[in-house]
Amino acid sequence: MTEAPAGKPVLAVDLGGTKIVTALITPQGRILSREYSPTLAEEGVDDVIRRILTTATTLVKNADLPYSSLSGIAIAAAGAIDTEKGVVTDSPNLPGWHNIPLKARIEQATGARTFVLNDATAAALGEHRFGAGRGVNNLIYLTVSTGIGGGIIIGGKLYSGATGSAGELGHMTIDLNGPHCPCGNIGCLEMLASGKAIAREAQRLIAQGARTMMLEMAEGDARYVSAQTVANAAHKGDAVALSVVNKAATYLGVGLVNFVNIFNPEMIIVGGGVGKMGETLLRPARKVVAERAFQFPASVVRIVSSELGDNSGLFGAVAFVADADRSL
């Protein structure tokens, strides 16, 4: 397959646990059109791939752009991805996806060259090229949602490590004696500062009898208290919710201290569903960085919210295709 001239749009796909978002985006980052489909991963791998193809085909047909006129298809998928081979190795959000050759399957059906990359990695690239990190050479992107993932940009380039798995920022150990993480380790950042950690802590406090509006917001059943409930209650000034957010933000801050000391980044971008809390989350995290990180790098780093929000992965997919062309 030959190098695509500048200007051809990319078909970007964000393959998540609940929905598939497909968009045609120009190399300059203009969204031409967009389609959604539920993932329905429980219906099996073949069905999900069929839904990706149906949405993609609708999109290119409506835009009157045959697959051959695209510069490529790039799929940002949740999970462990072998980007070189285009294989979804494993994905906690996509049950049944083990060693699925997604790139080959999509190329077979469309004839368009296809790339597959991790969604958090894609989001990092997206923010770097089109979002909060434009023009920033050294940055860390952290997505805080149900889990925590991320990506590392060094010298303007995505850092992928020896085998392509770098950037598992949610799985740095923060508390040697902390909660067990599904990754097999103990006390990972993800177990202390993610959406599920926030929900778990709120539920724990409610079980201990804490007085909070969260219980009422969850129709009287603590099991329904989610990170979103905590965020909503914190926004309304609920003291228990604020203390839960503050605790998670403090752990998050400890994670950021490590990034600052190790990478000396110009910027740390926090995205993801929990990241949407913005300053409520970032202010206490910045305080921890100011208190604990090496002073000079801490005085330089800007800790900011994501600019692209839910679109960061799609834009990252576009950037990834552009980078692949550049490295040909």
Ligand SMILES: [Zn+2]
């Ligand atoms: Zn872990």
